[in-house]
Amino acid sequence: MLRTSSYRKWLAAAALWMPALVPSPGFAQGLTAPDVKSTKPAPRTADGHPDLSGFWRGTRDTKPVGNLAKDLPGLKLPFTPAGEAARVHNTTATIDPESLCILGGIPRHDASALPFEVLQGANKVAFLYWYSYFRLIPIDPKRKHSEDPDPSFFGEELGHWDGDALVVDSIGFKDTQVWADENANPHSDQLHVVERWSRPDYDHIRVEALIDDPKFYSQPFKYARTWVLGKPGEEIHEYSCSENNVDRDHLGFGPGPIRPDGTRGFDELKPLPPPLPQTTKK
């Protein structure tokens, strides 16, 4: 039977029950992880560079997740008028491209809470993402950007080593069906991203990115983030996004409400019905 009766009777009961059902911070989520102190140095490849390879999970200290303005005062991005108009358009007239199985690209993936995997070779490095797509970055200091690169979601990416940092310089981005982060902030086809990837110790990978988009942002801005190494054996699994996208015909525009802390989502959900009594506890 479908119960649609008033919730008044159980509001108080739910409030009492909810804390009991809230797991401790030790829950094994697998997608994000608590930060750790590392006592081991970063591994190095045969050619002496830090080896960035690994399965990397976001830390729960990364706040706000999903927001490119994370490191800016007041979480304010320096929009140009065109950028502000694009933000309004994204939030009021576009469905999240990722929910329609369109590649997220960068810088969005640098802000995502989802884990990713890095496989580093001598001349290329691959970033493998949760949604079964990847970026493959050549490592070649002599290589130059094309005059007119084909627009793509990850851009035309060129890698080279600068000391212990792998620098990834990217231009040539698409300007439609893209959100620059989870909150529907925009980027244009003038986007230029320079990422400096490093492995400060065995258990961490870090990016320091400079994001420049003169069409939509009045000045370049920085975004930095650290992830922690996953457990041995963890790896990216198959994910066929359009296999059964039941939701696509029911999705509204934009990311939904943005909380004061800069993450997307409801501040408060109306409580669920009171839990059914359980005779045993696990």
Next chain:
Amino acid sequence: MKRKLIIFAVSLGLAGVGTALAHHSFSAEFDGNKPIRLEGTLSKLEWMNPHSYFYVDVKDDKGTVVTWGCEGANPGVLSRQGFRKGDVKLGDSLVVDGYAAKDGAHLMNVRRIYLNGKLIFDGSGEGGQ
């Protein structure tokens, strides 16, 4: 069949951490002001991406059966949490708590699943990302 409780959610105090884990934002499809409880029979299980779907046949007071699609996390997430597709089977009697779709479709975002009255999945602490 396993009978262990799967606690999927982050705590309320850490709700923001879960942001961006979902394939789509919760509020793009579901209404946080529409909590709902369904009682019915599992008629189909889609262990697929981008989300798992548990279809539950629910009888109303007149005996009419309505099939609800109950959206769970994707198989990769569920399996990492220890919830396997074999934990439920067609014909199982389920109680499902969650939030209904904004557009009135018979879809809901799953937060709790009870199998024969026993809580086997608990995402009640997850925020509305």
